[in-house]
Amino acid sequence: MRLQTIIAGVGGQGVLFTTKIFIEMARRKEVPVLGSQTFGMSQRGGSVMTHLKLGQFSSPMVREGDADLLLGLDCMESHRTLPYLRSRQNGRSAMCVVNAPDGQAFPDHRVAEMLNEMQVSVHTCDADAVALQMHSPMMANLVLLGFASSQPDFLFTYAEVLQATEALSGASQRGVNLEALERGRGLQP
Numbered sequence: 764m765r766l767q768t769i770i771a772g773v774g775g776q777g778v779l780f781t782t783k784i785f786i787e788m789a790r791r792k793e794v795p796v797l798g799s800q801t802f803g804m805s806q807r808g809g810s811v812m813t814h815l816k817l818g819q820f821s822s823p824m825v826r827e828g829d830a831d832l833l834l835g836l837d838c839m840e841s842h843r844t845l846p847y848l849r850s851r852q853n854g855r856s857a858m859c860v861v862n863a864p865d866g867q868a869f870p871d872h873r874v875a876e877m878l879n880e881m882q883v884s885v886h887t888c889d890a891d892a893v894a895l896q897m898h899s900p901m902m903a904n905l906v907l908l909g910f911a912s913s914q915p916d917f918l919f920t921y922a923e924v925l926q927a928t929e930a931l932s933g934a935s936q937r938g939v940n941l942e943a944l945e946r947g948r949g950l951q952p
Contacts, residue, residue, distance in 0.1 A: 766832060772904070
């Protein structure tokens with residue numbers, strides 16, 4: 764397995780916890796992991812982005828044009844990190860999964876056209892709305908991850924996401940975390 768991933772959002776959205784889930788999934792498959800975090804990690808509301816490489820790599824940073832997956836917890840941060848996505852290679856498309864309040868992550872038709880030309884698979888859902896319905900707005904990251912795992916081109920199964928999340932969740936948060944994954948999994952693309 765080789766996967767170059769960008770997870771983008773803002774402080775307080777759970778970018779780091781989502782990254783830990785990816786690391787745990789890779790660990791369970793005995794896949795090497797390299798990663799790096801950039802921008803204002805400690806500032807709530809500031810830009811947060813992690814670079815994560817699963818497989819045999821020598822550098823933790825994903826170069827622009829190389830990402831296989833962009834998981835965007837925030838529309839603006841997703842838009843800003845689009846240059847990291849790669850075009851279709853060897854019959855395999857890159858994947859972009861975005862938390863979009865109106866279901867339209869990239870309303871500018873030029874962006875949609877560019878992603879279409881690159882043959883990037885784009886999936887959107889309103890993870891924030893689902894998390895608010897749960898009375899747990901901080902769960903949007905797990906709703907989005909559950910939604911991503913239901914897409915046929917996502918490289919991990921829902922069971923793998925579920926097991927990793929369960930392993931990393933404290934007893935007091937486990938139930939709501941798993942519910943958020945399940946609700947995301949049930950969303951229609």
